[in-house]
Amino acid sequence: MDHSRHIPLTSQDLNEAVLVNAPVYGADDHKVGTISHVHGAGAQTQIVVDVGGFLGLGAKPVLIGADQINLMRDEKGEVHGTTSWTKEQLEDMPEHKH
Numbered sequence: 001m002d003h004s005r006h007i008p009l010t011s012q013d014l015n016e017a018v019l020v021n022a023p024v025y026g027a028d029d030h031k032v033g034t035i036s037h038v039h040g041a042g043a044q045t046q047i048v049v050d051v052g053g054f055l056g057l058g059a060k061p062v063l064i065g066a067d068q069i070n071l072m073r074d075e076k077g078e079v080h081g082t083t084s085w086t087k088e089q090l091e092d093m094p095e096h097k098h
Contacts (some may be wrong), residue, residue: 001029002060003082006072013079014038014066024049024069024081032087036061037098043067047081048098051090063096 009018016038026032035057037048045066053059069081 001025003070003072006074006080009071009079011042011045011055014071018079019047019071022071022079022081026082026086027084028086029082030087031053032077032083032085032090033059033062035081039063047092048096051087051093060091061096061098062090062093064093077087 013019019038020036022035023031024033024035033049033051035047036050037062039046039048043066046063047066048061049069050059050061054055064083068085069083071079071081073079079087
């Protein structure tokens, strides 16, 4: 997927209404997880990404900083993120407890 034409989100967009259910893709452009929850706002935003599982069952929530995900809108206006983390690296992170 070519992200060069996608529009980066602003700090005002870093909220649950915009981010929840957005897919997150790793460096190889394979889906590594889905955003399930957002803590904080602006530059201090923490994002919970559900990793693994199947059809939402058995997924492990992990907490990462918004600065570790490139969040953007594609040509259709759909929000998604990219990260340099691999699915395996995210799965090895501690489980986030809400």
